[in-house]
Amino acid sequence: MSIEVGSKLQGKVTGITNFGAFVELPEGSTGLVHISEVADNYVKDINDHLKVGDEVEVKVINVEKDGKIGLSIKKAKEGSEQTKPQHSYSPRSRQGGPRQGRTNDNRNNSRAESFESKMARFLKDSEDRLSSLKRHTESKRGGRGARRG
Template sequence: MALEVGSVVEGKVTGITKFGAFVELPGGKTGMVHISEVAATYVKEIRDFIQENQVVRVKILAVTPEGRINLSMKRALSPEQQQAAPEGRPAAPRRPAAPRRSSAPIDYSRGPAQPQTFEEMLSHFKQRSDDKMSDIRRNLDGKRGSSGPKRHGGSR
């Protein structure tokens, strides 16, 4: 059977490495699925998504002149399947929302961007600046540790 670029075929996973998985295709040829082509979500550990001897659907991306066959599991999925994260598998890691820096409450009653006097703006700026400086001092105090170097062993 001739392997054509763009066709979707089934194959058996014969080996898994840190960077991808090797899949035996119809006709006895072997291709490789790079880690970035395993799933539509972030893949840190390939074994979380596939196992050796598992039968998988792959799309043939390229066949090099040297005979290497580049495959993709995620491109063999339908567009709807690519959108949804597979059940029971980790989705892409998300960063937690950054905490608000200012402790001053937001006044939503004023409406959208009403002009303030210079004194109000200056007062607000000074308050935010003081809050930030106290946060910085608090963080630095925790990182400084003791006041001097510790000596180990006996005295001199």
């Protein structure tokens, strides 16, 4: 069974990093579940959701030419819950006005996903910069006061 985009597979978490989890797939290949693809809501710490050794169902979202495999846990779950329409959670569909065709709904969903991933990346970068700034200013305050005395 070759690994194709869109296929659902069972895998085992082999490693966890601050940006995602590595999952071993059948046939011994390994793919990455990015932190933004772990759950529907914002994931600050991936360790709250996954542990090394966990068995997870993943969906293959991309296979790059160099062999890297992109996986998603949340899309594997969405696929099994086909009872609710995919566009029901999109903020655009809750606004008034005429409904657009199915192709436009799919385009809006991809925008929402890219926005969510951009927002998650922005929040992480922002927190890192803020903590770095706080450390830098606190060390300056403490250092200057101690030298004068």
